[in-house]
Amino acid sequence: MNAPDFYEMFTLPEGVKKVAVHRDAKQLDTATIEIQKEDHTLGNLISKKLLKDNRVTFSGYKFPHPLEHKILIRVQTTEEITPVVAVHDAIGGLISELQDIAGKFKVRLISSPMSILETTTRTLPIMHGGVFLYKLVTGENQINIFCLLT
Template sequence: SMAEEGEKKAVLETVQADGADEGCVTFVMHDEDHTLGNSLRYMIMKGVDVDFCGYTITHPSESKINFRIQTRGGIPATEPLRRGLNELTDVCQHVLNTFQVDLSIFITSQLQDINVSLGS
């Protein structure tokens, strides 16, 4: 069971000074690297309510990133983060769907070629 394996660490933590503006937050993402950091930063920077978005890899031996978002207009930093993750999920799903469709078309054409060459 989970209890025996010890407590599972959170995938996402926030780092914020006491009484700090919730429009300025550093999110700590565990078991992530440039793959998520770079693409998520790209998505979030498109938001008109975002002043700054960047990330750092804490240390090469650690698989975690510090992801900082600063917003304007009193928008909490969690909003562009949620939006960015949703948009990234949609893009990945679209790429996956397109790939699967193209793959099945390719396999079908290969099978037809094999059938033709076998004279069936």
């Protein structure tokens, strides 16, 4: 009855920014990045990615309350960069990693022999979830499965 609306979990209220920075008053090389409507999925990922940066000396995150849909990432850097730039670079790096993962997954799926595919697509092609999935029959019953991201 007084349950919070489900959409509050992922819709940004009007006038609220997705990302805000709170600079540490005592340590100038440290900032807390507040990201709205995100949880452990992204918090853990970004903070772990930040640790891989040579110019980052500390990174950690918290998801302060289960009913507050936001995460706080605390970042401390060396003099070379600012915390905001560090986060920017970390996410940039993540995106290229993800592109690589999507690409390699697609390639391996294509090359997986049909013998390991038990019951797959009956009609070809099947458009499923923004992805084309179809099997291809080439010589000597060699059948491959294609999965294309659109």
